[in-house]
Amino acid sequence: MNEATYLGRNITQVKAHNLKAILLSLLQNERVYRVELAEKTSLSTTTITNLIDELLAQGIVIEDGPEQTDRRRRVGRPRSALHLQKDARFAVGVHIGFGMFRVALVNLRAEVLDNRMVDFTIGESAEEVMKAITNMINTLIKENKVERTRVIGVGVGVPGLVDHRSGINIYSQNLKWEDVPIQAMLEDRLDFPVVVDNNVRTMALGEAFFGQGRSVDSLIFVYGRIGVGAGIVVDNKVYRGSGLGAGEIGHMVILAENGKPCRCGNTGCLETLVSVPFMIEKAQAVCQQKPQGLLCQHLSKTEGSLIDSVFLAARDGDDDANEIIKQSAAYLGMALANLVNLLNPELIVLGGIYAQEADLFIPEAARVMRQGSFGKLGDKVKVQPTPFVWKAGMIGAAAMALMSFFYMEFEDI
Numbered sequence: 001m002n003e004a005t006y007l008g009r010n011i012t013q014v015k016a017h018n019l020k021a022i023l024l025s026l027l028q029n030e031r032v033y034r035v036e037l038a039e040k041t042s043l044s045t046t047t048i049t050n051l052i053d054e055l056l057a058q059g060i061v062i063e064d065g066p067e068q069t070d071r072r073r074r075v076g077r078p079r080s081a082l083h084l085q086k087d088a089r090f091a092v093g094v095h096i097g098f099g100m101f102r103v104a105l106v107n108l109r110a111e112v113l114d115n116r117m118v119d120f121t122i123g124e125s126a127e128e129v130m131k132a133i134t135n136m137i138n139t140l141i142k143e144n145k146v147e148r149t150r151v152i153g154v155g156v157g158v159p160g161l162v163d164h165r166s167g168i169n170i171y172s173q174n175l176k177w178e179d180v181p182i183q184a185m186l187e188d189r190l191d192f193p194v195v196v197d198n199n200v201r202t203m204a205l206g207e208a209f210f211g212q213g214r215s216v217d218s219l220i221f222v223y224g225r226i227g228v229g230a231g232i233v234v235d236n237k238v239y240r241g242s243g244l245g246a247g248e249i250g251h252m253v254i255l256a257e258n259g260k261p262c263r264c265g266n267t268g269c270l271e272t273l274v275s276v277p278f279m280i281e282k283a284q285a286v287c288q289q290k291p292q293g294l295l296c297q298h299l300s301k302t303e304g305s306l307i308d309s310v311f312l313a314a315r316d317g318d319d320d321a322n323e324i325i326k327q328s329a330a331y332l333g334m335a336l337a338n339l340v341n342l343l344n345p346e347l348i349v350l351g352g353i354y355a356q357e358a359d360l361f362i363p364e365a366a367r368v369m370r371q372g373s374f375g376k377l378g379d380k381v382k383v384q385p386t387p388f389v390w391k392a393g394m395i396g397a398a399a400m401a402l403m404s405f406f407y408m409e410f411e412d413i
């Protein structure tokens, strides 16, 4: 991986570091003046001027015309604001989920230009999946007529334990993968640098820089579908933990007694109360008792997924479906209260089914979180769905590439 070549030629590490400081300021502010950049980055005005000239020449930055009417500056050279040219460079985000992957091509503000989803069979070799991912990345770049020299890198989000430094997926229970060197496998096939991390962690980073988290210093992203996990970002840095497993809240024990067995070997984990497979199991149990009920009618339809049938039944007014969702939302709220007591974030962002059906989950989850958090800690914590909904995984993965290779130093994320 060569981080210093994103401007199209080799530059020194110091210069790359300074450029990244400027680019990060331009990302975080819609318009910035050179004087402000000098203050924000602690670089000299001469350095700023030189680097901005290069970024202007590269087309990465654009400059407004001089502000002739600025009353505060009647003398001297007129000021002109600088902006990021968001379509000057691109990144690729790959979200590997349960039996499918999504690939997105995004610009410098992580706006999706184009995206695709591809199914694969669980148990398929990682080699085959990486081949399919490579093909899809190449297809997207070609079809969107993006020059390969303008692609700064590829980010990959994958379930389970990931060593982001080596880009190895150490263990993924969902995919049945162990020690898969995703970064090396993709870099062998592609001419871009690749960064890999846990998928919910990438979503948290995406939210911090490009979504709901832009105005806060700390956030927790909670994702739930087949599995349940959290990503933690504090002061623009991802918290991974000593063994790279921070955020495995799906295995937080919520029911100490009489809990259901979890795939991790414990019983009563959060996942056994709020994930899709367990909600479907509950719905099917209701269906056996009330075969004529609305919920059962929805579940027996052939189109759509089983979990969507539960949501549809709830929206059609079925009491059992609403009760199943309300219970899950309450357990989720309990887990959120534990998170608030432990980390006291400013913002909790929910993804997966909790964002897809935000109005069904969030009011109850937020109520229980506030009730269960210590003192009045929970009152100030905002709980919001991710604005990216089902795109959160690929936008997060792309954000990991943008932050690692363009806006920041890889080690600082």
Ligand SMILES: [Zn+2]
Pocket (backbone or CB within 6 Å): 250, 251, 252, 262, 263, 264, 265, 266, 269, 271
């Ligand atoms: Zn568990």
